[in-house]
Amino acid sequence: MPHTRLAPQARWATAAVATGAFCVQWDSFALNPALPVVRDALHGSATATPWVVSGYLLAAGSLMPVAGRLGDLYGRRRMLILGLSLFAVTSVLCALAPSLPLLVAARVGQGAGGALIMPSGLALLTNTCPPGRARRVTGRALGLAGLATVCGPFLGCVLARSVSWRAVFWLTVPLALAAALCARRAAESRAPDAGPSLxxxxxxxxxxxxxxxxxxxxxxxxxxxxxxxxxxxxxxxxxxxxxxxxLVDLALFRNRPYVALTVAGAVANSAIVALLYVIPLMLQRGQGWSGPAAGVAFLAPAAALAAGGPTAGRVRPAAAVPVMALCLAAGAAALGACEHATDMSALLPASTGAAAALGVAGGLALTGTQAAVRRERAGEASGVTKAVMTATAGAGLALTGTATTSTGGRPSLALPAAALLATAAALVLVRVRGRHRPARHG
Structure with a gap:
C-alpha cells in the first residue's frame, strides 16, 4: 500500500489524542509514589489517602463504556473536547485542593474526564484516518501514553519532593488545554445508526x-x-x-477476535502493572539502589514499553490474535527470567524484554480490537476494551503478593507470568478452533 500523507484534520486529531492519552496515563501513575507527601501536606489518614489514586481509576474505568457510547451518539470530537476541558478544570482543582476530601472529589472528576478522552479519542482516530493508516497512527499515540505510564512514577516523585506534589497536576493543565485546541481542528464523526438517546x-x-x-x-x-x-x-x-x-450491542461479545484481544489485553495490562511495581522494588531492596537511581535504571524498560504502541500499529488485523499469543508467551518467559535474576546484568535485560513484549500486547489490545469491529461502532468497542483493561489492572498487584511487602516479604512475578502463559495457550486454542477470518461486529 503506498504511503499517503494524513489530511490536516487527521493530524490535528492525532496530536489531540496522543497528548490527551499522555495526560490520562500521567495522572494514573505519577502521584502513586508521592502519596506520603500528599498525606503529610493535607494531614490525611493512611486509609483515606489511597483514594487519591483509587477514586481516579474507579471513575475512569467504570465510566468508559458510557463515554464511548456518548461519542458514537453525540460526536467523538465533541466528547473528546469535553473530556479534555473537564480534565484541565479538575486538574486545577486538584492542584488547589486545601484538604484531602476535596482532592479525592476533584480526582473523581478528573477520572470522568479521562474516561471521555480515551474511548472517544481512539474512535475518532479510527474514523478520521484512512483505514490503512488508522492502526499505525493509533499505535503512535499509544506510544506517547506509554512514556507517561513508566516515567510518570519517577518524574512524579521528583516533582513532589523537589517542587510540590501540586506540580504533578499543574503540568497537565496546559497539555490538556493544548490537546483540546488541537481537537477543535479535527473532523467530527458519529455513528449514523447510533439511536436516539443513551x-x-x-x-x-x-x-x-x-x-x-x-x-x-x-x-x-x-x-x-x-x-x-x-x-x-x-x-x-x-x-x-x-x-x-x-449501550453495548451484545453481539460484540460474539466477535471472537474482539473478545480474545480484549481479555488478553487485560491480562497483559495487569502484568505491566505488576512489572512497574516489582522491578523498581527489586532494584531498591535487592540491589540497594536509591529510588531516583532505580528510576534512571528503569529507562530502558520504559522505552521498550513505549515502543510497543507503534509496533502494535503495524500488525495486520488477521495476524492480531497469533501475535498477541506470541507476545504473552514471550512476556511470561521474560517475567520468569526477572524472577530468577540475581544481579543487574540479568535483571535489566529481562525486564526490558518483558516490557517490550507486554507493550506490544497492550497496544495490540486497542489497535486490534478497533480493526475487528465496524468503524461506526468504534467508540462503543473501545469503551468496553479500555474499561475491562482499567478495571482489572489491580489484579496484577494482587498476583504479586503486595500484602507481603509491608512485612518485609518479597513480591513475586511468578503468578503474573503464569497468567500470561495460560492466556497465550487459550488464544492458541481459540485460533485453532475458531475461524481464521475475523468476524465483523454488526
Missing amino acids: DAAGAVTATGALACLARWLEDTAAWGWVVGAALLGALFVRAERRSPAP
Missing part, C-alpha cells in the same frame, strides 16, 4: 458492575463487591436485551 439502564448497571469489580480486585477478601458485580452484570445483560438502542 441507554440509561445499561449505563447505570454497567458503571456499577465495573466499579464493584475494580473494588473487589483491590481487596479480594471483600466478597461483597464481587457479588455486587455479578448482580449488576446480570441486570446489565437483561437491560441490553430489552433495549431498542443498547
